[in-house]
Amino acid sequence: AQRVTQPEKLLSVFKGAPVELKCNYSYSGSPELFWYVQYSRQRLQLLLRHISRESIKGFTADLNKGETSFHLKKPFAQEEDSAMYYCALSGLQGAQKLVFGQGTRLTINP
Amino acid sequence: NAGVTQTPKFRILKIGQSMTLQCAQDMNHNYMYWYRQDPGMGLKLIYYSVGAGITDKGEVPNGYNVSRSTTEDFPLRLELAAPSQTSVYFCASSDQPSGANVLTFGAGSRLTVL
Numbered sequence: 623a624q625r626v627t628q629p630e631k632l633l634s635v636f637k638g639a640p641v642e643l644k645c646n647y648s649y650s651g652s653p654e655l656f657w658y659v660q661y662s663r664q665r666l667q668l669l670l671r672h673i674s675r676e677s678i679k680g681f682t683a684d685l686n687k688g689e690t691s692f693h694l695k696k697p698f699a700q701e702e703d704s705a706m707y708y709c710a711l712s713g714l715q716g717a718q719k720l721v722f723g724q725g726t727r728l729t730i731n732p
Numbered sequence: 733n734a735g736v737t738q739t740p741k742f743r744i745l746k747i748g749q750s751m752t753l754q755c756a757q758d759m760n761h762n763y764m765y766w767y768r769q770d771p772g773m774g775l776k777l778i779y780y781s782v783g784a785g786i787t788d789k790g791e792v793p794n795g796y797n798v799s800r801s802t803t804e805d806f807p808l809r810l811e812l813a814a815p816s817q818t819s820v821y822f823c824a825s826s827d828q829p830s831g832a833n834v835l836t837f838g839a840g841s842r843l844t845v846l
């Protein structure tokens with residue numbers, strides 16, 4: 623079974639401080655992992671996916687298969703990063719379903 | 733370019749009433765999904781469809797029904813509404829299985845059952 627765990631419901635950091643949003647997963651096959659973000663009054667949208675190995679808005683995430691983690695990191699938080707962040711997982715082999723974690727609400731304090 | 737359109741945006745129902753949440757996409761996507769978002773619980777998949785005429789249950793299908801008569805539309809029906817169905821409902825679509833491509837989400841429909 624697929625499972626995604628985000629242990630922190632709320633995370634608050636000061637502007638300029640480093641940010642790490644934790645995500646752990648459980649999946650027996652090869653996973654495809656994503657981070658989705660929902661800014662205030664906006665639609666849920668993709669932030670990044672591990673297969674692209676890219677940095678979006680200064681955020682990066684590395685898939686660690688040994689620790690089954692996909693933590694989202696940014697070295698210097700900005701106020702506009704305040705949002706709800708969801709980690710999500712899908713199987714690579716013909717899967718059609720995306721499983722989401724519980725979400726972490728990130729607040730960046732000025 | 734509308735993307736994924738959901739109606740209504742807000743609705744209050746009484747216990748036992750029925751209603752349909754509408755979802756339409758204009759991107760010719762084969763894959764469509766209905767999620768519900770509860771505080772602290774993340775998004776849970778209710779139903780999904782891989783193409784017109786084909787639907788399947790997700791994690792939490794009880795109390796809901798769907799149909800997919802066209803590629804564009806994927807309505808979600810609530811029969812005999814219950815307070816436990818109070819939630820924000822999101823429709824999403826993609827042109828490939830969600831593991832291979834990203835989902836485009838609608839703006840959401842906030843439903844309250846009293």
